[in-house]
Amino acid sequence: MRVAFVALASLIGSVANAQDTDTLTYEMFETAIHHVNLLDCPGELSGEGRFCRMTIHNDAFHVFAFSEEGEQPMVGLKTWYEDEIDMTFK
Template sequence: MKRLMICMTAALFGTAALASGPGESHKGGTAYLGNGAFTYEIFETAVEHADLEGCPAEFDPEAVFCRLTVAADMAHVFVFSYNGDQPLLAVKGYELGDGFLPF
């Protein structure tokens, strides 16, 4: 869990951000998280990732979509809602190795 928090912190603060103030959206500024939500729009721009065709079995494929990142010797599946501003719902970590994505 500690690794996951470190990776999420790095993803949020170690990359280019979107806005320089609430309501603004230009490159090189700070992305303010409305209502504390990390949305797919922010993730898409700021975090290097790969799109996944599916998500881990525990998530409803009709309700969510997933993206993959690799950091700190771990693979991380970011799970986003299709609803509203597409907020981040979960992050699931996997040890890197043969067949590390079991879905």
């Protein structure tokens, strides 16, 4: 489990510093990162032809947006910290 968190931290760090977000494809993300599929992309990540996946790391939710086109490149990343989230479970 610790290895997965280290991999996620490295991935998030490299993605956040990347000039070109097309370098991370969904295939790469899918095989390397434990995640949850979201029904819809939240807020500014939403858009036609996109899908989103979420990870939790260091008391934050990280939502990755991918294009449905071609090799499904990452087109966005947004992080919400614990003090920015209000959740209710049904």
